[in-house]
Amino acid sequence: MNKNSNISISNLIEAAVYYGFFLLLVALSIYSSFFVKALPDPNNLNNATIQQVIFGFAFNRLQRIPAQILIVSGLAILIGMAALWNNRRDQELYRRFASLNNRFFSKKIYIIALCLVFFTACCLLQSNMVSADMVIYKSWIPRQFMRGIMHVRFDEMWESNLHFNAYILLHTFLGTDVLASYRLLSCLAAPFFLYILLIFSRRLVPDKALSLSMFIMSGGFVQLFFGDMEYYTITITLVMAYFYLAYAFLQEETSFVTPAMMLALAMTFHMETFYLLPTLFFLSIVAIQRRDGFEVICGWFGLFILVSLTLMFFVNNGNPLNNMVDTSWGLGRNGNVLANFLTNTPLLFIARLNMVTLVFPAIWLLVPLLGFSRIKLDPFNGFLLTGACCGIPFSLVWVSSIGLYSDWNLFSMPLFPAILLVGYNLIGHTHFSRKTALLYGLTAFSSLISYGWIVSNHFIGR
Amino acid sequence: MCTLAGILSLSAVINLPPSESKSAVIASFSPWRIFTWGFLGLGTLISLGLFIKSQVTPDWSTRVETIIHTWHKTHSFLSSAYFCLSLALILLLGGLDYLMDVQRFPRMAYYIFLYVRLRPICLWLMAVTIISLILTFTYRWLTLSLRDFLPSNRASRAGAYCLLVVFAGTLVMWVNLLRDPIFFEDKSSLWLPMIFISIPVLFIGLFLIDRQGKSKTE
Known part of the structure; x- marks a missing residue:
């Protein structure tokens, strides 16, 4: 009896913490959206008040969405949560959703259809936000094309070169400009990302795969696929594929070589994926424990060779190694590496916390999940934890040279292991009363913020 | 070994010239310098304290070692994650040390004042991490053949x-x-x-x- 009552009390406390977080998120969003004056330029904190930096959150800067729409959407979410508060209705909805989930995943055509719908949505709501980098590329890339110079950046080798080649192709045959070709390539990555996410979610939590996918897709990082004009969309799709293959390796369905080569491929697309190297160390340890040391050696050799050959290919095509390394932001542009993280200020750090929340509002649930020991000690969580321990500090200390909010996409990828860690463990391994209502509320409210941002960026400058 | 590395790093920081007068807060030293000393001093004191305690009461060190050993055995995935993160930290610090070298990258001269303060901390952290990594190997969760x-x-x-x-x-x-x-x-x-x-x-x-x-x- 005592044990049962202890369990129910701890269950209640846990539920209260999760709900407390949700209510805090809603309260902060309302306050920031309607009671704090937005900064004219979020990247310029020189004349900002502390209040403007702390509450530069949610709809604070997304003034293009009418307040009425926000209020009605918020009320609809609350009504939905209230309906799910009833235990009987909660169970009924769970049963129906599980049946829908199983029917959806029974045929590949449904998955493909959903991916195509998402692709269409991405094309229709393309972003018009031009980052500081893109302002330079807009004139730089046509100039390089006219002079017959291959465009490639050390930090994002294939990603930059593929965008450049797509521009040449589209410009030659359709007269497309740089911005439009960049947008198109970002949108094209969307269905692939969603497809991998869906089949991966199915593997992780078979009965709740749709819930997990929706929960993850509620983050602001999804803006990457809505025609984001930068060099991250293809890489994040490859990173997703790497996670999938890593999971398959941990389930003993593939060899170590496969995830290692996928990571190598991701590295040739964007060097930022270097932060995932410790996760490959983790897989190496698991492989060595399984007495597959030979595969580990071959995987690491393969990774080194693929990255080297890619570099050689670009050097051989008229891009001197010294030039590439000296202009690399990641390597500190020939001696400025300390500027990349030691020029932080307290205000910038606060703004950074806002940016992390913008990328995935529910990411802060990682703290209570760790506190209540809800991170199941399985190999895949060990893998994700390793990735999160590298990605989160990177997002918290790296100083962007073009302004924090202009470089939000740079911080999306390192946060991805933490995003998956929260989603997988909250949906798959956490049990407390009224969980469905909370999950629904969190997913819907995060989506409201994230997709509000997407819509806002679509109408910007129009 | 950690204490020795700490003392060496601390002496390197102490030998630096005083901070600029405009940024000095206590005894002509800037807050950043005081933090550096505090960080290194605390780390060195902790490792020295642990060393003395283990020499005075050998039972205590055996007990602590058993606890650590059991943790590594029972939490094999966390133990692997800890190992990977330590390795990543060593690589990061090594990479930073390479990229901060003014001989290789002349533009680092602009940050030389930061470099001389940061380097002892980086090297000390690296030494401590390498030592702990070697100790992790001794727990033998990784049998190599x-x-x-x-x-x-x-x-x-x-x-x-x-x-x-x-x-x-x-x-x-x-x-x-x-x-x-x-x-x-x-x-x-x-x-x-x-x-x-x-x-x-x-x-x-x-x-x-x-x-x-x-x-x-x-």
Whole structure:
């Protein structure tokens, strides 16, 4: 009896913490959206008040969405949560959703259809936000094309070169400009990302795969696929594929070589994926424990060779190694590496916390999940934890040279292991009363913020 | 060893000239310098305290070692994650030390004042992490056998040969590139066809090795 009552009390406390977080998120969003004056330029904190930096959150800067729409959407979410508060209705909805989930995943055509719908949505709501980098590329890339110079950046080798080649192709045959070709390539990555996410979610939590996918897709990082004009969309799709293959390796369905080569491929697309190297160390340890040391050696050799050959290919095509390394932001542009993280200020750090929340509002649930020991000690969580321990500090200390909010996409990828860690463990391994209502509320409210941002960026400058 | 590394780093920081007068807060030292001293001093004191305690009461050190050993045994995935993160920290600190070197990157001269303060901390952290990593190995959750690192059948042997050939070619390219970068950029050379041949050979090799892994699991 005592044990049962202890369990129910701890269950209640846990539920209260999760709900407390949700209510805090809603309260902060309302306050920031309607009671704090937005900064004219979020990247310029020189004349900002502390209040403007702390509450530069949610709809604070997304003034293009009418307040009425926000209020009605918020009320609809609350009504939905209230309906799910009833235990009987909660169970009924769970049963129906599980049946829908199983029917959806029974045929590949449904998955493909959903991916195509998402692709269409991405094309229709393309972003018009031009980052500081893109302002330079807009004139730089046509100039390089006219002079017959291959465009490639050390930090994002294939990603930059593929965008450049797509521009040449589209410009030659359709007269497309740089911005439009960049947008198109970002949108094209969307269905692939969603497809991998869906089949991966199915593997992780078979009965709740749709819930997990929706929960993850509620983050602001999804803006990457809505025609984001930068060099991250293809890489994040490859990173997703790497996670999938890593999971398959941990389930003993593939060899170590496969995830290692996928990571190598991701590295040739964007060097930022270097932060995932410790996760490959983790897989190496698991492989060595399984007495597959030979595969580990071959995987690491393969990774080194693929990255080297890619570099050689670009050097051989008229891009001197010294030039590439000296202009690399990641390597500190020939001696400025300390500027990349030691020029932080307290205000910038606060703004950074806002940016992390913008990328995935529910990411802060990682703290209570760790506190209540809800991170199941399985190999895949060990893998994700390793990735999160590298990605989160990177997002918290790296100083962007073009302004924090202009470089939000740079911080999306390192946060991805933490995003998956929260989603997988909250949906798959956490049990407390009224969980469905909370999950629904969190997913819907995060989506409201994230997709509000997407819509806002679509109408910007129009 | 950690204490020794801490004392060496601390002495390196103490020997630096005083901070600029405009940023000094206590005894002509800036807050950043005081933080550096505090960080190194605390770390050194903790390791010194642990050393003295383990010498005075050997039972205590045995008990602590048992606790750590049990943790590594019972939480094998967390233990692996800890190992990977330590390795990542060493690589990060090593990389930073390389990129901060003013001899290699002259523009670092602009940050030399930060470099001289940061380097002792980086080196001390690196020393502590390497020592703890060596200790982790002694818990033997990673049993290494040479046989595990060798190909086990004909297909994987063929795969390994492919990989070795491509690896040798890549090394030759690296040596040439570092020796004479301009020669490597000559488009009329044979380097580009070599790269194009290397890629399929690499993937054939990896495919053969991957099949070996699959046949094992099946």
